[in-house]
Structures are given as structure tokens and as C-alpha cells.
Amino acid sequence: MQTPEQARDLAHDLVSRALAAGASAADAVFACDASTDVQIRLGALEDVQRSESAAIGLRVFDGKRSASVSGADVTAAGLATLAERAVAMARLAPEDAYAGLAPAELLARGPLPALDLDDEQDPDPALLRDLAERCEAAARAVPGVTNSEGGSAGAVRSVMALATSHGFAGSYGGSRYGIGASVLAGAEGAMERDSASHTVRFLTDLESPEAIGRRAGERAVARLGAGKISSGPMPVVFDRRAGGSLIGSLIGAISGSAIARKTSFLLDKRGKAIFDSAVTILDDPHRVRGLRSRSFDGEGLPTRPWRVIDQGVLTGWMMDSAAARQLGEAPTGHAARGISGAPATGASNLHMEAGHDSPEALMTGIATGIYVTELIGMGVNGVTGDYSRGASGFIIRDGQLAEPVSEITIAGNLIDMFAALVPADDLEFRYAVNVPTLRIDGMVVASS
Secondary structure (H helix, E strand, C coil), X not given: CCCHHHHHHHHHHHHHHHHHCCCCEEEEEEEEEEEEEEEEECCEEEEEXXXXXXXXXXXXXXXXXXXXXXXXXXXXXXXXXXXXXXXXHHHHCCCCCCCCCCCHHHCCCCCCCCCCCCCCCXXXXXXXXXXXXXXXXXXXXXXXXXXXXXXXXXXXXXXXXXXXXXXXXXXXXXXEEEEEEEEEECCCCCCEEEEEEEEECCHHHCCCHHHHHHHHHHHHHHCCXXXXXXXXXXXXXXXXXXXXXXXXXXXXXXXXXXXXXXXXXXXXXXXXXXXXXXXXXXXXXXXXXXXXXXXXXXXXXXXXXXXXXXXXXXXXXXXXXXXHHHHCCCCCCCEECXXXXXCEECCCCEEECCCCECHHHHHCCCCEXXXXXXXXXXXXXXXXXXXXXXXXXXXXXXXXXXXXXXXEEEEEEHHHHHHHCEEECCCCCCCCEECCCEEEEEEEEEXX
């Protein structure tokens, strides 16, 4: 696998070849990784996989025409062929008034922030097997667990590099480790499944496999004996596992492309309060060891922490350069880039600040409600904000968690849901998107 410096040089070399082939401007992305995964089921080794991959992508411009190509051949001949093909394609493409690289004056310059993303280890598969075995064993040891879909442990090291023809070249490496287990509880005809996992940048930051496995088993057993609930409007409380998806709907609605196309339910909400003043949501690309941390974006612009929601107020849009040109504004350093295609917009590490009340206090006063632990399907209309998703979790009776419930639908409109949202005080940084427990009154619950 290439080092970050080698990856940067490859991307820079491809850009130079594109210019030599006749491109007026170009940028290139190179990414590679090496991963090891171990799967255990019922205490026996089921699978061990080791893989390495590398790919390089090139975007070229011929004036306002552009084309993107990608490949895996990083030899001199392979890069030359890729550059020539991309330039030929660009000359046949239609013009796009908003196409182009990011403004040169906004490119990241000087030392980039150190984010501590790579522990530079290559764990022995025997260690990963031990972690997976311990995780699954702990899950299966929970009384009531009757079967297992397996335990797993994996390690990945990756490198990403970006180079542009107008002065940017950067790269970084990262590591990632994960443990998980998925088990079943109950007998045939009344079986429930649940899981637990943990993913981190540094091996030393992993939660113990026993704790992860035990949580998976306890979750599965807790789902047994599902009850019924009458349909109607009621408070819905989102567990931290489920609540982060609401932030995803927010981010999709404030992308520059959605605003430029006028396909967002938040189109006229910039600078306005859309949440209670107790709600603040931050995008923090500089979190040390963060799962989505990055010092530059997919166009070579510097990244910065940003308050997406500041005391309830929507502060602005996330924009790559193309969307910013279309809106007559400046890009915000939120370009996300894959190997193929043009940049889009994307957030980094997102979190909602904690509220003041405990989850127990948040449920106080709820005569009948739903505590959601899992959401199913993607029933969100980004244009109208209409929201309808399958869910499972627990019934709340008189402020307390009661019997489990499944096969229900929760519905509302995101404008109303955001305005009614109340966060608890139990924020924990565990995922790429982190929220505390959330309460939203007035949602409609339908039971099948």
C-alpha cells in the first residue's frame, strides 16, 4: 500500500499528464486501503479475509466542458492512457456554466491541522479473532439468547490524496477498527434479533468486546414479547442509535445542490429559527481521532468547525464550488469526493449538543408514547419534509419503558418535528453522527 506521500505524488503526476494531454485544468484523487476481517459464528471461525485495493480518479476540464474517469492502473502507461481518455471525453461533453475547480485563492495553504487519524498498526489476525470470539461469546452468554449470526472484528488502514492543477496537493492516512455481534433470542415463531458494535480510529480506544457482546445479547432479549399500541398522535422518544438519522435529513436539505435546484423543504429557512433555542448542531471536521475528520475537503479547500444550527437558528448552506457558483456565493469547504465523478457536498463529524434533562426526565409526563430504538426504510420527502418510517422499540407508559413494540410507523413533517425536538443530557461521541436521546411530541404512530 502506498504511503500518503506516494499517494500525493501519484495524484500530482496524473494531473500533470492531463495538462500535457491538453486539459485546461484538472484534479485527481487517489485512494488505497488494506483490510483484515474475521468472522466467528457459534464459537467457530467462519471466515478470514485480507484485501488490498487502490484506485485513482481524474476530472479534467476543457474550458467549461468536463469529464471524469477512474482506474486502478497506476503505472506510467496506465496514467497516460487515463489522462488521454479523459481529455478526449471532455471535448465531447456539453458546456456547464458552473463547472470548474475551486477558487484558487481559497485553497488550503500552509500546515494542515494534525488530527491523529492513524495509529500505524497492522493487527495480527489472531488478535482480531480473539476479539471477535470474546464478543460473540459474551452475547451468547446472555440468558435468553438462542442463536447467533456471528461476531466480527476488522481493521482497515487507508490513504487518500488529492491534487489540483492550480496549486493544491495533500494527503493523509487513517486507521479504523471495529467489533460487533448480532444474535437472536427466543424460539421459532417468536424470535428477535439485535446487535451492537463499536468503531474507532485507534485500536486502544475500542470498547471491550465483552461489553459490546453483552449489549447485543441484552438488546435482543429485551425485544421479546412485543405488545400492541393504539394508533394516534403521541410523543416519540428517539434512542441515541436512532436519532442521528434526523440530522442526516437536515444535512440533505441544506446541501447547496438541493438549494440551487429548489428541492429542499428548508429553502426559505436560512437565518431563521427552525429548532428550539436549546438546540445547537455542529459539524466538526477537526475532531481528533474523529471517524470523519479531515483537514481539507474534496476540492482542496480548508475545513473548519461550523455551527449548522446555532441556538435553534439555521446558519447557512453546505456548498461545493459548483453549487456555490450557481447560488452566487462562496464554497464552504464541504465538498465530498469519491474516485469517480464530480464532488458533491457532505458533512464530517456531526453532533447535537446535550440538553439539560436526563432521558428519564424527558419521558416524565408521557402517559402513552413510543421509545424508538430502530428505524426502517427511507420514507423522507426532501422537498416537502414529510416523514414516515417504520420503527420498533418500546412502549412508554406513565413515563416508564414498558413492553417492546414492532411493526409500527411513525410520521410527521420535519419542520414540525424540528420545532418540537427536545434533547436530553446523555450525548456520547460514539458514531460519525452523535445525538443525545431526543423527544418529539405530536408525531403520529400507526400500528399494523
